[in-house]
Amino acid sequence: MEKRVVFNERWLPILLLMPQLLITVVFFFVPAGEALYQSLFRQDAFGLTVEFAGLENFRALFHDPTYLASFRTTALFSAGVTVLGLAIALVLAWFADRVIRAATLVKTLIVWPYAIAPAIAGVLWMFLFNPSLGLLSHWLKALGLDWNYLLNGTQALALVTFIAAWKQISYNFLFFLAGLQSIPRALLEAAAIDGARSWKRFWTIVFPLLTPTTFFLLVINLVYAFFDTFPIIDAVTQGGPAKSTEILVYKVYNDGFRGLDIGGSAAQSVILMAVVIVLTIFQFRHLERRVSY
Amino acid sequence: MVEKNRMLDVVTWAVLIAGILLVGFPVYVTFVASTLTAQEVLQVPMRLLPGAHLWANYGTVLGHGVGESAVPVGRMLFNSMVLALGVAFGKIATSIISAFAIVYFRFPFRKTAFWMIFITLMLPVEVRIMPTYKVIADLGLINTRSGMILPIIASATATFLFRQVFLTVPDELTEAARVDGASPMQFFRDTLLPLSATPMAALFVIQFIYGWNQYLWPLLITTDRTLTPIVVGVTQMISRGGDAATDWNLVMATVMLAMIPPALIVILMQRWFVKGLIDTEK
Numbered sequence: 001m002e003k004r005v006v007f008n009e010r011w012l013p014i015l016l017l018m019p020q021l022l023i024t025v026v027f028f029f030v031p032a033g034e035a036l037y038q039s040l041f042r043q044d045a046f047g048l049t050v051e052f053a054g055l056e057n058f059r060a061l062f063h064d065p066t067y068l069a070s071f072r073t074t075a076l077f078s079a080g081v082t083v084l085g086l087a088i089a090l091v092l093a094w095f096a097d098r099v100i101r102a103a104t105l106v107k108t109l110i111v112w113p114y115a116i117a118p119a120i121a122g123v124l125w126m127f128l129f130n131p132s133l134g135l136l137s138h139w140l141k142a143l144g145l146d147w148n149y150l151l152n153g154t155q156a157l158a159l160v161t162f163i164a165a166w167k168q169i170s171y172n173f174l175f176f177l178a179g180l181q182s183i184p185r186a187l188l189e190a191a192a193i194d195g196a197r198s199w200k201r202f203w204t205i206v207f208p209l210l211t212p213t214t215f216f217l218l219v220i221n222l223v224y225a226f227f228d229t230f231p232i233i234d235a236v237t238q239g240g241p242a243k244s245t246e247i248l249v250y251k252v253y254n255d256g257f258r259g260l261d262i263g264g265s266a267a268q269s270v271i272l273m274a275v276v277i278v279l280t281i282f283q284f285r286h287l288e289r290r291v292s293y
Numbered sequence: 294m295v296e297k298n299r300m301l302d303v304v305t306w307a308v309l310i311a312g313i314l315l316v317g318f319p320v321y322v323t324f325v326a327s328t329l330t331a332q333e334v335l336q337v338p339m340r341l342l343p344g345a346h347l348w349a350n351y352g353t354v355l356g357h358g359v360g361e362s363a364v365p366v367g368r369m370l371f372n373s374m375v376l377a378l379g380v381a382f383g384k385i386a387t388s389i390i391s392a393f394a395i396v397y398f399r400f401p402f403r404k405t406a407f408w409m410i411f412i413t414l415m416l417p418v419e420v421r422i423m424p425t426y427k428v429i430a431d432l433g434l435i436n437t438r439s440g441m442i443l444p445i446i447a448s449a450t451a452t453f454l455f456r457q458v459f460l461t462v463p464d465e466l467t468e469a470a471r472v473d474g475a476s477p478m479q480f481f482r483d484t485l486l487p488l489s490a491t492p493m494a495a496l497f498v499i500q501f502i503y504g505w506n507q508y509l510w511p512l513l514i515t516t517d518r519t520l521t522p523i524v525v526g527v528t529q530m531i532s533r534g535g536d537a538a539t540d541w542n543l544v545m546a547t548v549m550l551a552m553i554p555p556a557l558i559v560i561l562m563q564r565w566f567v568k569g570l571i572d573t574e575k
Contacts, residue, residue: 003460005467006399007477013398018393018408020452026432028413029446031424041541092312108560109313111567113320115555117506117524123531123548124319127326127541135322138338169316169321169569178571193352198301227417231508249419255508256423265423272420277412 007249034275038266057267066243066249074247076104078160078225081214084165085221086214089172094202097180109176114170118228120166122160122235129159149237153244156237160245163236164229172217179213182204219283223276312575320552325544334542351548359530359543366547369523373505374554376522379442380504381497384451389489392455393481397467410449417445435516445507450495458492459485479516483545489563498566502555523551 042053096106101160116124128136131148140147150154183206191201227249233239239246239254246254249272256265300308321526322341326334329344353359354366395407418425425444434440462485470480505524512525523531527547532538 002397003464003467005464005471006397007471007480009398009477010400012477013400013403016390019387020410021406023387023443023447024410024413026428027418027447028421029409029427031421031428034424034427035421088312088315091308095308095312098301098305099309106309106313108563111550111563112317112556112559113316115502115559116552117508117555118552119506119508120523120548121529123527123544124323127545128319128322132337133335133337133541134340135339152442166315169312174570176566178567189424198298227419230419231524231528234508235531238533252420257346257513262423269421276417277422280412 022271025149028240035266035269035273038080039270040263042263057263061264061267061271066246069243069272070246070251071243073157074226077157077164077229077245078222079126079246080161080220081164081168081225081229082221084161085172086217088165089169089215090176090210091182092169093173093176094206096177111170113167114174116167118164118167119231119235121163122232125159125163125166126236131248148247151241151259153241155184156241156245158231160236164232167232168221168224175213175217176210179210183209216283219279223279226272226275241282294401304565309470320433322543323548323552327543327549329542331540331542334545346542350542351550352545354550357451359540359547361536363530364518364521364526366523366526366550368519369521369526372520372548372552373522373524373551375438376441376507376511377501377504377555379438380445380507381500383442383446384448384500387491388449388451389455390481392452392459395452395457397477397480404485413447413449418447422509422513429514434514436515436520438534439518441507441511442504442516442517445504446511451500454492454496455489458489491568494562494569495570498558498562498570499570501558505555523547527551 040053040055041050041054045210051166079187092110096110099106126134128134129147129149129152131137138151146152147155149159167177175182185206187200191205196204228251229247230249233245233247233250237245239250248268252265252268252272255261255268311346322339324341325343326342327350328347330346333340335342355370356365357363358365358368391410392525395403395410408528429435429440429444432440436442466484467480470484475483493560505522508520508528511520511522515521515525518526528542530539530544
């Protein structure tokens with residue numbers, strides 16, 4: 001989409017763009033280029049010797065069992081976060097859409113945790129699930145479950161997945177509710193007159209009409225699970241026990257800042273950037289379509 | 294509601310109440326924990342009714358912090374406020390003028406500039422964390438507020454929103470302004486700024502929360518603990534060694550304090566915020 005009427009100044013637009021371009025170049029393109037450059041070199045931990053390694057860092061990564069394991073963890077984790085977060089939010093939004101009385105109150109009560117930082121969400125739940133003093137751990141143990149996420153990798157992964165999905169409920173809820181409210185009532189009433197029960201109406205009318213919203217949320221939630229969940233992992237498990245919750249973005253940080261493997265960490269950054277850029281282009285096309293239909 | 298159905302009404306409220314509990318329960322337990330003494334909070338199972346130490350605990354963390362050489366949480370709140378306001382205003386200011394340039398002018402490399410900005414739409418700082426750290430170190434911005442704020446401003450979401458807003462402004466307004474002999478900046482100030490008031494309010498809420506909730510970047514960039522924002526500070530209060538070493542009642546008081554400002558902003562500005570979120574789609 002373009003404007004027909006524009007101004008003719010030549011230098012003014014450049015001047016106006018300068019602040020954002022400058023920030024983008026200095027804090028985005030330079031670091032991205034740096035990562036790309038470093039990923040092609042091998043450097044020792046003290047930065048004393050640097051030698052050209054070509055694609056060696058990438059080859060090493062894909063032969064590294066811990067990296068492949070981290071891929072698997074990330075896949076499990078993001079799938080879990082996305083499915084769980086979307087499912088809970090959709091159910092809540094569908095029922096909230098039915099409520100007319102107290103609708104604003106219900107909405108506020110479900111929406112406000114959008115304000116909670118991922119790190120804070122992590123602390124809230126790790127207190128409840130703390131193996132020795134957590135309230136929920138106590139109840140789980142009363143039910144006969146041997147709960148200790150500090151030792152059990154499966155439980156740790158389940159816990160961070162749950163927390164990350166929980167944190168995203170309010171965001172997904174808002175979009176689903178907006179999507180549901182934009183569905184014409186007449187359609188649903190017509191179906192009801194034809195004898196379709198609410199369950200059937202949901203699957204044949206509501207769910208198909210929500211596809212654009214669901215698709216949009218799917219991409220956003222994947223990006224969220226891939227990257228924005230770093231604070232949750234760091235606060236709750238720090239990647240452990242035994243790397244069982246070490247998702248890719250955590251590994252970049254761990255290898256780079258703790259392991260001081262500059263080349264390997266940079267190569268991981270490059271791979272992650274490629275993933276996001278593909279997702280961005282995907283999403284952008286979608287956004288553009290929505291803007292101009 | 295499309296039809297009357299008693300059964301469904303009951304299920305509706307059951308599900309919604311379950312949802313509200315799922316969302317609210319951990320926060321309630323946190324609040325209770327923040328009103329107990331250090332001994333009470335360690336009892337298993339912890340009680341679920343507030344204790345008598347609300348003011349004592351909040352007073353302690355705000356004034357003294359947690360632990361021996363700790364930073365007072367009052368100080369951390371101030372740091373978070375500076376970070377959140379810096380991110381919100383910085384992002385709104387830089388992106389509204391760049392959106393203006395992209396929409397209302399034709400100039401060489403316009404498409405290039407457009408893509409350079411929009412490729413950053415969803416790329417979080419976490420991904421390029423090592424090299425960004427190096428850039429900040431080279432610029433001597435470690436342990437400074439600008440070093441904390443600037444890299445977070447480098448993303449295109451706000452620019453994208455303003456671009457969408459400007460694209461819906463009728464061309465007739467621009468024509469009228471030109472006929473009246475208004476300069477581009479006059480047009481920007483007198484026409485576009487007033488029209489952007491609502492999206493700006495929405496963006497303010499979203500960016501304030503985004504800034505307030507930053508974790509990894511402030512964690513890396515501040516070795517000086519007096520600059521630590523509260524979200525980072527609270528996780529540093531938790532001892533990784535053993536549970537006895539953590540003053541959970543004080544940690545939980547700090548958690549409450551870390552949640553209150555952004556939650557208030559969301560609740561008070563809910564209408565704008567919801568609209569802005571749905572419009573930006575980010």
